[in-house]
Amino acid sequence: MVGGASVREMPIDVILPCLDEAAALPWVLGRMPPGFRPIVADNGSRDNSAQIARSHGAVVVDVPQRGFGSACHAGLLAATSPVVCIMDADSSLDPADLPLVAGPVLAGLADLVLGRRKPSGHGTWPLHARLGNHALAAVIRRRTEVRLRDLGPMRAARRDGLLALALADRRFGYPLEMVIRAAEAGWQIDERDVPYHPRAGKSKVTGTVRGTLRTMRDMRRVLAT
Secondary structure, X not given: OOOOOOOOOOOEEEEEEEOOOOOOHHHHHHOOOOOEEEEEEEOOOOOOHHHHHHHOOOEEEEOOOOOXXXXXXXXXXXXXXXXXXXXXXXXOOOHHHHHHHHHHHHOOOOOEEEXXXXXXXXXXXXXXXXXXXXXXXXXXXXXXXXXXXXXXXXXXXXXXXXXXXXXXXXXXXXXXXXXXXXXXXXXXXXXXXXXXXXXXXXXXXXXXXXXXXXXXXXXXXXXXX
């Protein structure tokens, strides 16, 4: 499926699923590189995330249906650029690294690129979260023969291609379903190393064993279907 121009002719929309990320958004939005346009998909934040996002020039999409996948899908529908990026809004990933994952898609070298997380310090990525990620990556390798080492939350792909995958999960299984459906569709999937930093505030997923188990449950549901 690989193909396309190697020169960016319009801004790249960056979808930022968001739930109570007021502490992180100023840094994240301030680090957005030229040519990358943030779309904050606000999933019912009770802090002032939406107001902060607007004050920093981001497009804000209100997403009443709870779920990580719901926020990502709403952001995808709101995007207009041919190539889009998705990344967490919690400051664990630096938007300045977006060109690393978008570049191969723009150049027609890959259809989907994931940022492989490289922890920047001790405790950045808890052991239980790393073990769960490694287990999922192993399942993906067995089922699809795609040699992934990380189900990275920073990624880039073509918008029309993502919509054509018709992803159905609206919870934390969304990132896994994207990779599996892309592999089934014959996409060229690649990885690029990106630094992984301590997030701002408490993680809703990897910061607790309970959050990791909930995510794994959602992903097992995707694998079962």
